[in-house]
Amino acid sequence: MCRMSAFAATALAALLALQAAPAEAGWFGRKDKPAEGSVDAKAKPSSQNAAPAVPAAPARATPQERAAVERMDPLARAAFWAREFDRDPTDAEAGVSLARALRSMGRNDEAAATAQQVATLAPANAEAQLELARAHIARGQGFYAIAPAEAAAALSPKDWRAVSLLAIGYEQAQRPDEALAAHRRALALAPANPAPMTNLAMFLAASGQTAEAEQLLRRAAALPGADMKVRQNLALVLGLQGRFDEAEKLARQDLPPELVANNMAYLRAVAGGGPAAGANRSWDAMRAQ
Structure with a gap:
Protein backbone atom coordinates (compact mmCIF):
# COMPACT_ATOMS: atom_id res chain seq x y z
CA MET A 1 0.00 0.00 0.00
CA ALA A 8 7.76 7.17 -8.23
CA ALA A 9 -0.10 -6.08 -3.67
CA THR A 10 -11.08 -30.26 -5.96
CA ALA A 11 -11.41 -31.42 -3.48
CA LEU A 12 -12.25 -34.45 -5.43
CA ALA A 13 -15.97 -34.09 -5.99
CA ALA A 14 -17.83 -37.13 -4.77
CA LEU A 15 -20.16 -38.37 -7.44
CA LEU A 16 -23.36 -39.34 -5.69
CA ALA A 17 -25.77 -41.46 -7.74
CA LEU A 18 -29.50 -41.38 -7.25
CA GLN A 19 -30.50 -44.87 -6.25
CA ALA A 20 -33.53 -46.59 -7.69
CA ALA A 21 -36.33 -47.24 -5.24
CA PRO A 22 -36.11 -50.69 -3.61
CA ALA A 23 -38.42 -53.44 -4.71
CA GLU A 24 -41.73 -53.20 -2.99
CA ALA A 25 -42.04 -55.41 0.05
CA GLY A 26 -44.93 -56.66 2.07
CA TRP A 27 -45.25 -56.50 5.83
CA PHE A 28 -42.09 -57.60 7.64
CA GLY A 29 -40.25 -57.91 4.35
CA ARG A 30 -42.68 -60.41 2.78
CA LYS A 31 -42.74 -59.89 -0.99
CA ASP A 32 -46.24 -60.28 -2.40
CA LYS A 33 -46.57 -61.01 -6.09
CA PRO A 34 -49.41 -58.97 -7.53
CA ALA A 35 -52.08 -60.80 -9.42
CA GLU A 36 -51.44 -61.00 -13.11
CA GLY A 37 -53.14 -58.16 -14.89
CA SER A 38 -53.61 -56.11 -11.74
CA VAL A 39 -52.93 -52.39 -11.60
CA ASP A 40 -49.82 -52.94 -9.52
CA ALA A 41 -48.41 -55.44 -11.97
CA LYS A 42 -48.96 -53.07 -14.86
CA ALA A 43 -47.57 -50.07 -13.00
CA LYS A 44 -44.42 -51.77 -11.83
CA PRO A 45 -41.54 -50.12 -13.73
CA SER A 46 -39.04 -52.18 -15.59
CA SER A 47 -35.51 -52.12 -14.21
CA GLN A 48 -34.39 -51.26 -17.73
CA ASN A 49 -36.28 -47.95 -17.51
CA ALA A 50 -34.76 -46.88 -14.17
CA ALA A 51 -33.47 -43.30 -14.02
CA PRO A 52 -29.75 -43.02 -14.86
CA ALA A 53 -27.28 -42.00 -12.20
CA VAL A 54 -26.92 -38.21 -11.97
CA PRO A 55 -23.69 -36.73 -10.62
CA ALA A 56 -24.08 -34.29 -7.77
CA ALA A 57 -22.74 -30.76 -7.95
CA PRO A 58 -19.05 -30.51 -7.00
CA ALA A 59 -18.58 -30.10 -3.29
CA ARG A 60 -17.39 -26.78 -1.92
CA ALA A 61 -13.93 -26.85 -0.37
CA THR A 62 -13.88 -27.17 3.40
CA LEU A 189 -8.90 5.35 13.49
CA ALA A 190 -5.72 3.30 14.01
CA PRO A 191 -3.13 5.48 15.79
CA ALA A 192 -0.89 2.53 16.70
CA ASN A 193 -0.90 0.91 13.27
CA PRO A 194 2.22 1.48 11.12
CA ALA A 195 0.34 1.21 7.81
CA PRO A 196 -1.87 4.34 7.92
CA MET A 197 1.00 6.21 9.59
CA THR A 198 3.30 5.28 6.72
CA ASN A 199 0.70 6.18 4.11
CA LEU A 200 0.31 9.64 5.60
CA ALA A 201 4.09 10.04 5.83
CA MET A 202 4.61 9.20 2.17
CA PHE A 203 1.85 11.57 1.13
CA LEU A 204 3.59 14.34 3.07
CA ALA A 205 6.96 13.41 1.58
CA ALA A 206 5.52 13.57 -1.92
CA SER A 207 4.27 17.06 -1.03
CA GLY A 208 7.76 18.12 0.02
CA GLN A 209 7.14 17.89 3.77
CA THR A 210 10.01 15.49 4.39
CA ALA A 211 10.73 16.52 7.99
CA GLU A 212 7.21 15.65 9.19
CA ALA A 213 7.28 12.52 7.04
CA GLU A 214 10.51 11.43 8.73
CA GLN A 215 9.03 11.85 12.20
CA LEU A 216 6.01 9.76 11.28
CA LEU A 217 8.11 7.05 9.69
CA ARG A 218 10.40 6.81 12.71
CA ARG A 219 7.32 6.38 14.90
CA ALA A 220 5.92 3.78 12.51
CA ALA A 221 9.20 1.83 12.39
CA ALA A 222 9.17 1.52 16.20
CA LEU A 223 5.66 0.04 16.28
CA PRO A 224 4.95 -3.71 16.49
CA GLY A 225 4.11 -5.04 13.06
CA ALA A 226 6.32 -2.60 11.15
CA ASP A 227 7.88 -4.35 8.16
CA MET A 228 10.68 -3.60 5.73
CA LYS A 229 8.47 -1.26 3.71
CA VAL A 230 8.38 1.15 6.61
CA ARG A 231 12.15 1.10 6.96
CA GLN A 232 12.75 1.46 3.25
CA ASN A 233 10.34 4.37 3.01
CA LEU A 234 12.24 5.99 5.86
CA ALA A 235 15.48 5.42 3.93
CA LEU A 236 13.90 7.11 0.92
CA VAL A 237 12.86 10.14 2.93
CA LEU A 238 16.32 10.42 4.49
CA GLY A 239 17.88 10.24 1.04
CA LEU A 240 15.58 12.94 -0.28
CA GLN A 241 16.93 15.17 2.47
CA GLY A 242 20.49 14.48 1.32
CA ARG A 243 21.32 12.25 4.29
CA PHE A 244 22.75 9.49 2.14
CA ASP A 245 24.86 7.70 4.73
CA GLU A 246 21.86 7.21 7.02
CA ALA A 247 19.68 6.19 4.12
CA GLU A 248 22.19 3.64 2.84
CA LYS A 249 22.74 2.10 6.26
CA LEU A 250 19.00 1.65 6.70
CA ALA A 251 18.52 0.30 3.17
CA ARG A 252 21.15 -2.39 3.71
CA GLN A 253 19.08 -3.94 6.51
CA ASP A 254 16.63 -5.38 3.98
CA LEU A 255 18.02 -5.12 0.44
CA PRO A 256 20.90 -6.81 -1.43
CA PRO A 257 23.96 -4.66 -2.21
CA GLU A 258 23.27 -4.23 -5.92
CA LEU A 259 19.76 -2.94 -5.30
CA VAL A 260 20.98 -0.60 -2.58
CA ALA A 261 23.55 0.78 -5.03
CA ASN A 262 20.87 1.39 -7.68
CA ASN A 263 18.56 3.08 -5.20
CA MET A 264 21.26 5.30 -3.78
CA ALA A 265 22.33 6.34 -7.27
CA TYR A 266 18.75 7.34 -7.96
CA LEU A 267 18.48 9.32 -4.73
CA ARG A 268 21.71 11.17 -5.42
CA ALA A 269 20.48 12.02 -8.90
CA VAL A 270 17.23 13.37 -7.45
CA ALA A 271 19.05 15.42 -4.83
CA GLY A 272 21.43 16.77 -7.48
CA GLY A 273 18.66 17.68 -9.91
CA GLY A 274 19.81 15.10 -12.45
CA PRO A 275 17.67 13.32 -15.07
CA ALA A 276 16.03 11.10 -12.46
CA ALA A 277 14.71 14.11 -10.58
CA GLY A 278 11.73 14.47 -12.85
CA ALA A 279 10.95 10.78 -13.06
CA ASN A 280 7.65 9.57 -11.68
CA ARG A 281 8.96 6.70 -9.60
CA SER A 282 8.21 5.17 -6.24
CA TRP A 283 10.28 3.39 -3.66
CA ASP A 284 8.26 0.23 -4.25
CA ALA A 285 9.07 0.42 -7.96
CA MET A 286 12.75 0.86 -7.15
CA ARG A 287 12.73 -2.22 -4.92
CA ALA A 288 11.09 -4.22 -7.71
CA GLN A 289 13.93 -3.55 -10.15
Whole structure:
Protein backbone atom coordinates (compact mmCIF):
# COMPACT_ATOMS: atom_id res chain seq x y z
CA MET A 1 0.00 0.00 0.00
CA CYS A 2 2.90 2.32 0.62
CA ARG A 3 3.85 4.23 -2.47
CA MET A 4 4.89 7.72 -3.62
CA SER A 5 2.90 9.05 -6.50
CA ALA A 6 5.27 11.89 -7.08
CA PHE A 7 8.43 9.78 -6.96
CA ALA A 8 7.76 7.17 -8.23
CA ALA A 9 -0.10 -6.08 -3.67
CA THR A 10 -11.08 -30.26 -5.96
CA ALA A 11 -11.41 -31.42 -3.48
CA LEU A 12 -12.25 -34.45 -5.43
CA ALA A 13 -15.97 -34.09 -5.99
CA ALA A 14 -17.83 -37.13 -4.77
CA LEU A 15 -20.16 -38.37 -7.44
CA LEU A 16 -23.36 -39.34 -5.69
CA ALA A 17 -25.77 -41.46 -7.74
CA LEU A 18 -29.50 -41.38 -7.25
CA GLN A 19 -30.50 -44.87 -6.25
CA ALA A 20 -33.53 -46.59 -7.69
CA ALA A 21 -36.33 -47.24 -5.24
CA PRO A 22 -36.11 -50.69 -3.61
CA ALA A 23 -38.42 -53.44 -4.71
CA GLU A 24 -41.73 -53.20 -2.99
CA ALA A 25 -42.04 -55.41 0.05
CA GLY A 26 -44.93 -56.66 2.07
CA TRP A 27 -45.25 -56.50 5.83
CA PHE A 28 -42.09 -57.60 7.64
CA GLY A 29 -40.25 -57.91 4.35
CA ARG A 30 -42.68 -60.41 2.78
CA LYS A 31 -42.74 -59.89 -0.99
CA ASP A 32 -46.24 -60.28 -2.40
CA LYS A 33 -46.57 -61.01 -6.09
CA PRO A 34 -49.41 -58.97 -7.53
CA ALA A 35 -52.08 -60.80 -9.42
CA GLU A 36 -51.44 -61.00 -13.11
CA GLY A 37 -53.14 -58.16 -14.89
CA SER A 38 -53.61 -56.11 -11.74
CA VAL A 39 -52.93 -52.39 -11.60
CA ASP A 40 -49.82 -52.94 -9.52
CA ALA A 41 -48.41 -55.44 -11.97
CA LYS A 42 -48.96 -53.07 -14.86
CA ALA A 43 -47.57 -50.07 -13.00
CA LYS A 44 -44.42 -51.77 -11.83
CA PRO A 45 -41.54 -50.12 -13.73
CA SER A 46 -39.04 -52.18 -15.59
CA SER A 47 -35.51 -52.12 -14.21
CA GLN A 48 -34.39 -51.26 -17.73
CA ASN A 49 -36.28 -47.95 -17.51
CA ALA A 50 -34.76 -46.88 -14.17
CA ALA A 51 -33.47 -43.30 -14.02
CA PRO A 52 -29.75 -43.02 -14.86
CA ALA A 53 -27.28 -42.00 -12.20
CA VAL A 54 -26.92 -38.21 -11.97
CA PRO A 55 -23.69 -36.73 -10.62
CA ALA A 56 -24.08 -34.29 -7.77
CA ALA A 57 -22.74 -30.76 -7.95
CA PRO A 58 -19.05 -30.51 -7.00
CA ALA A 59 -18.58 -30.10 -3.29
CA ARG A 60 -17.39 -26.78 -1.92
CA ALA A 61 -13.93 -26.85 -0.37
CA THR A 62 -13.88 -27.17 3.40
CA PRO A 63 -12.83 -24.26 5.64
CA GLN A 64 -9.61 -26.15 6.37
CA GLU A 65 -8.83 -26.48 2.65
CA ARG A 66 -9.59 -22.81 2.11
CA ALA A 67 -7.29 -21.79 4.93
CA ALA A 68 -4.49 -24.05 3.68
CA VAL A 69 -4.52 -22.60 0.16
CA GLU A 70 -3.52 -19.17 1.46
CA ARG A 71 -0.05 -20.58 2.15
CA MET A 72 0.42 -21.41 -1.53
CA ASP A 73 1.92 -19.26 -4.26
CA PRO A 74 -0.30 -16.73 -6.09
CA LEU A 75 -0.81 -18.93 -9.16
CA ALA A 76 -1.99 -21.89 -7.10
CA ARG A 77 -4.26 -19.62 -5.06
CA ALA A 78 -5.76 -18.12 -8.21
CA ALA A 79 -6.45 -21.58 -9.69
CA PHE A 80 -8.06 -22.82 -6.47
CA TRP A 81 -10.28 -19.78 -5.98
CA ALA A 82 -11.23 -19.72 -9.68
CA ARG A 83 -12.60 -23.25 -9.33
CA GLU A 84 -14.49 -22.32 -6.18
CA PHE A 85 -15.93 -19.18 -7.80
CA ASP A 86 -16.93 -21.09 -10.95
CA ARG A 87 -18.83 -23.57 -8.80
CA ASP A 88 -20.78 -20.81 -7.07
CA PRO A 89 -20.62 -17.25 -8.48
CA THR A 90 -22.46 -16.04 -5.35
CA ASP A 91 -19.59 -17.22 -3.11
CA ALA A 92 -18.26 -13.83 -2.01
CA GLU A 93 -15.28 -15.28 -0.15
CA ALA A 94 -14.12 -17.14 -3.26
CA GLY A 95 -14.62 -14.10 -5.49
CA VAL A 96 -12.74 -11.73 -3.19
CA SER A 97 -9.92 -14.23 -2.72
CA LEU A 98 -9.66 -14.76 -6.48
CA ALA A 99 -9.47 -11.01 -7.06
CA ARG A 100 -6.76 -10.72 -4.40
CA ALA A 101 -4.73 -13.54 -5.98
CA LEU A 102 -5.04 -12.02 -9.44
CA ARG A 103 -3.91 -8.65 -8.10
CA SER A 104 -0.87 -10.23 -6.46
CA MET A 105 0.05 -11.59 -9.90
CA GLY A 106 -0.24 -8.15 -11.48
CA ARG A 107 -3.42 -9.03 -13.36
CA ASN A 108 -5.14 -5.94 -12.07
CA ASP A 109 -7.80 -5.54 -14.77
CA GLU A 110 -9.02 -9.10 -14.17
CA ALA A 111 -8.88 -8.52 -10.43
CA ALA A 112 -11.06 -5.42 -10.79
CA ALA A 113 -13.56 -7.26 -12.99
CA THR A 114 -13.82 -10.14 -10.51
CA ALA A 115 -14.20 -7.83 -7.53
CA GLN A 116 -16.81 -5.82 -9.41
CA GLN A 117 -18.82 -9.00 -10.02
CA VAL A 118 -18.81 -9.81 -6.32
CA ALA A 119 -19.60 -6.25 -5.27
CA THR A 120 -22.52 -6.11 -7.71
CA LEU A 121 -24.06 -9.31 -6.34
CA ALA A 122 -23.23 -8.48 -2.72
CA PRO A 123 -23.08 -4.68 -2.36
CA ALA A 124 -23.18 -4.95 1.44
CA ASN A 125 -20.00 -7.04 1.52
CA ALA A 126 -17.33 -4.70 2.82
CA GLU A 127 -14.43 -6.97 1.82
CA ALA A 128 -15.64 -7.02 -1.78
CA GLN A 129 -15.80 -3.22 -1.83
CA LEU A 130 -12.30 -3.00 -0.31
CA GLU A 131 -10.84 -5.39 -2.88
CA LEU A 132 -12.51 -3.51 -5.72
CA ALA A 133 -10.93 -0.28 -4.48
CA ARG A 134 -7.51 -1.96 -4.19
CA ALA A 135 -7.74 -3.35 -7.71
CA HIS A 136 -8.56 0.06 -9.20
CA ILE A 137 -5.68 1.64 -7.29
CA ALA A 138 -3.35 -1.09 -8.52
CA ARG A 139 -4.49 -0.25 -12.06
CA GLY A 140 -3.57 3.38 -11.43
CA GLN A 141 -7.25 4.33 -11.72
CA GLY A 142 -7.80 5.73 -8.26
CA PHE A 143 -10.81 7.78 -9.33
CA TYR A 144 -12.77 4.54 -9.72
CA ALA A 145 -11.60 3.39 -6.28
CA ILE A 146 -13.33 6.28 -4.53
CA ALA A 147 -16.90 4.93 -4.74
CA PRO A 148 -16.14 1.40 -3.44
CA ALA A 149 -13.85 2.82 -0.74
CA GLU A 150 -16.66 5.15 0.38
CA ALA A 151 -19.07 2.20 0.36
CA ALA A 152 -16.69 0.12 2.47
CA ALA A 153 -16.23 3.02 4.90
CA ALA A 154 -20.00 3.37 5.25
CA LEU A 155 -20.36 -0.37 5.90
CA SER A 156 -17.49 -0.43 8.41
CA PRO A 157 -17.07 3.09 9.84
CA LYS A 158 -14.24 2.06 12.20
CA ASP A 159 -12.15 0.26 9.58
CA TRP A 160 -9.08 2.37 8.79
CA ARG A 161 -8.40 0.35 5.63
CA ALA A 162 -11.38 1.79 3.80
CA VAL A 163 -10.44 5.36 4.68
CA SER A 164 -6.80 4.79 3.75
CA LEU A 165 -7.81 3.39 0.36
CA LEU A 166 -10.09 6.37 -0.07
CA ALA A 167 -7.13 8.66 0.59
CA ILE A 168 -5.02 6.92 -2.04
CA GLY A 169 -7.89 7.10 -4.49
CA TYR A 170 -8.08 10.83 -3.91
CA GLU A 171 -4.34 11.09 -4.49
CA GLN A 172 -4.52 9.33 -7.84
CA ALA A 173 -7.50 11.48 -8.77
CA GLN A 174 -5.37 14.56 -7.98
CA ARG A 175 -7.54 15.74 -5.10
CA PRO A 176 -4.79 16.42 -2.53
CA ASP A 177 -6.82 18.27 0.10
CA GLU A 178 -9.32 15.44 0.37
CA ALA A 179 -6.46 12.92 0.32
CA LEU A 180 -4.70 14.59 3.25
CA ALA A 181 -7.92 14.74 5.28
CA ALA A 182 -8.62 11.06 4.60
CA HIS A 183 -5.07 10.03 5.50
CA ARG A 184 -5.34 11.85 8.82
CA ARG A 185 -8.74 10.30 9.49
CA ALA A 186 -7.36 6.80 8.79
CA LEU A 187 -4.53 7.40 11.25
CA ALA A 188 -7.01 8.65 13.85
CA LEU A 189 -8.90 5.35 13.49
CA ALA A 190 -5.72 3.30 14.01
CA PRO A 191 -3.13 5.48 15.79
CA ALA A 192 -0.89 2.53 16.70
CA ASN A 193 -0.90 0.91 13.27
CA PRO A 194 2.22 1.48 11.12
CA ALA A 195 0.34 1.21 7.81
CA PRO A 196 -1.87 4.34 7.92
CA MET A 197 1.00 6.21 9.59
CA THR A 198 3.30 5.28 6.72
CA ASN A 199 0.70 6.18 4.11
CA LEU A 200 0.31 9.64 5.60
CA ALA A 201 4.09 10.04 5.83
CA MET A 202 4.61 9.20 2.17
CA PHE A 203 1.85 11.57 1.13
CA LEU A 204 3.59 14.34 3.07
CA ALA A 205 6.96 13.41 1.58
CA ALA A 206 5.52 13.57 -1.92
CA SER A 207 4.27 17.06 -1.03
CA GLY A 208 7.76 18.12 0.02
CA GLN A 209 7.14 17.89 3.77
CA THR A 210 10.01 15.49 4.39
CA ALA A 211 10.73 16.52 7.99
CA GLU A 212 7.21 15.65 9.19
CA ALA A 213 7.28 12.52 7.04
CA GLU A 214 10.51 11.43 8.73
CA GLN A 215 9.03 11.85 12.20
CA LEU A 216 6.01 9.76 11.28
CA LEU A 217 8.11 7.05 9.69
CA ARG A 218 10.40 6.81 12.71
CA ARG A 219 7.32 6.38 14.90
CA ALA A 220 5.92 3.78 12.51
CA ALA A 221 9.20 1.83 12.39
CA ALA A 222 9.17 1.52 16.20
CA LEU A 223 5.66 0.04 16.28
CA PRO A 224 4.95 -3.71 16.49
CA GLY A 225 4.11 -5.04 13.06
CA ALA A 226 6.32 -2.60 11.15
CA ASP A 227 7.88 -4.35 8.16
CA MET A 228 10.68 -3.60 5.73
CA LYS A 229 8.47 -1.26 3.71
CA VAL A 230 8.38 1.15 6.61
CA ARG A 231 12.15 1.10 6.96
CA GLN A 232 12.75 1.46 3.25
CA ASN A 233 10.34 4.37 3.01
CA LEU A 234 12.24 5.99 5.86
CA ALA A 235 15.48 5.42 3.93
CA LEU A 236 13.90 7.11 0.92
CA VAL A 237 12.86 10.14 2.93
CA LEU A 238 16.32 10.42 4.49
CA GLY A 239 17.88 10.24 1.04
CA LEU A 240 15.58 12.94 -0.28
CA GLN A 241 16.93 15.17 2.47
CA GLY A 242 20.49 14.48 1.32
CA ARG A 243 21.32 12.25 4.29
CA PHE A 244 22.75 9.49 2.14
CA ASP A 245 24.86 7.70 4.73
CA GLU A 246 21.86 7.21 7.02
CA ALA A 247 19.68 6.19 4.12
CA GLU A 248 22.19 3.64 2.84
CA LYS A 249 22.74 2.10 6.26
CA LEU A 250 19.00 1.65 6.70
CA ALA A 251 18.52 0.30 3.17
CA ARG A 252 21.15 -2.39 3.71
CA GLN A 253 19.08 -3.94 6.51
CA ASP A 254 16.63 -5.38 3.98
CA LEU A 255 18.02 -5.12 0.44
CA PRO A 256 20.90 -6.81 -1.43
CA PRO A 257 23.96 -4.66 -2.21
CA GLU A 258 23.27 -4.23 -5.92
CA LEU A 259 19.76 -2.94 -5.30
CA VAL A 260 20.98 -0.60 -2.58
CA ALA A 261 23.55 0.78 -5.03
CA ASN A 262 20.87 1.39 -7.68
CA ASN A 263 18.56 3.08 -5.20
CA MET A 264 21.26 5.30 -3.78
CA ALA A 265 22.33 6.34 -7.27
CA TYR A 266 18.75 7.34 -7.96
CA LEU A 267 18.48 9.32 -4.73
CA ARG A 268 21.71 11.17 -5.42
CA ALA A 269 20.48 12.02 -8.90
CA VAL A 270 17.23 13.37 -7.45
CA ALA A 271 19.05 15.42 -4.83
CA GLY A 272 21.43 16.77 -7.48
CA GLY A 273 18.66 17.68 -9.91
CA GLY A 274 19.81 15.10 -12.45
CA PRO A 275 17.67 13.32 -15.07
CA ALA A 276 16.03 11.10 -12.46
CA ALA A 277 14.71 14.11 -10.58
CA GLY A 278 11.73 14.47 -12.85
CA ALA A 279 10.95 10.78 -13.06
CA ASN A 280 7.65 9.57 -11.68
CA ARG A 281 8.96 6.70 -9.60
CA SER A 282 8.21 5.17 -6.24
CA TRP A 283 10.28 3.39 -3.66
CA ASP A 284 8.26 0.23 -4.25
CA ALA A 285 9.07 0.42 -7.96
CA MET A 286 12.75 0.86 -7.15
CA ARG A 287 12.73 -2.22 -4.92
CA ALA A 288 11.09 -4.22 -7.71
CA GLN A 289 13.93 -3.55 -10.15
